[in-house]
Every structure is written in structure tokens, then in C-alpha cells.
Amino acid sequence: MSKYKNSVYGIYEVDVKSIDKYKVSPPETYPTRDMAEKQIKRMIKSGQWKRNELKILQLNSFIRF
Numbered sequence: 001m002s003k004y005k006n007s008v009y010g011i012y013e014v015d016v017k018s019i020d021k022y023k024v025s026p027p028e029t030y031p032t033r034d035m036a037e038k039q040i041k042r043m044i045k046s047g048q049w050k051r052n053e054l055k056i057l058q059l060n061s062f063i064r065f
Helices: 033-045
Strands: 005-011 054-060
Touching: 005 033, 033 054
Parallel strands: none
Antiparallel strands: 005 054
């Protein structure tokens, strides 16, 4: 569980640095890290991505996309 009450998780390409996560096009967000992990698995299964191309970053949910 997140240590921040109002956190959500987004999936990013690995070259996006944590400090830049609000500067790039906003990702779809997920309420839990587990849900984001499941989405990554679906993306990999579709053949669109490889696991080493994606990562999950924590976001503050007060940021509206």
C-alpha cells in the first residue's frame, strides 16, 4: 500500500525520469500498483511492448489528467 493517501499509479516508458513524470503526456492511471502491473502484463501479452520498456511511477491523484 502506498504511503501517500491520495496516490495513483501510471505506466511510463523506461526513459521517463521520475522527476519528469508530470512533464510528459499523462498516462492512464490506476488506483493500485497491482492494477498497473496487471495492465503491463496485458500490454506485453498483446505484443506491443516488452517488460524492459515499461515502468510504473507513483503519482499524486490530485493531479487531474
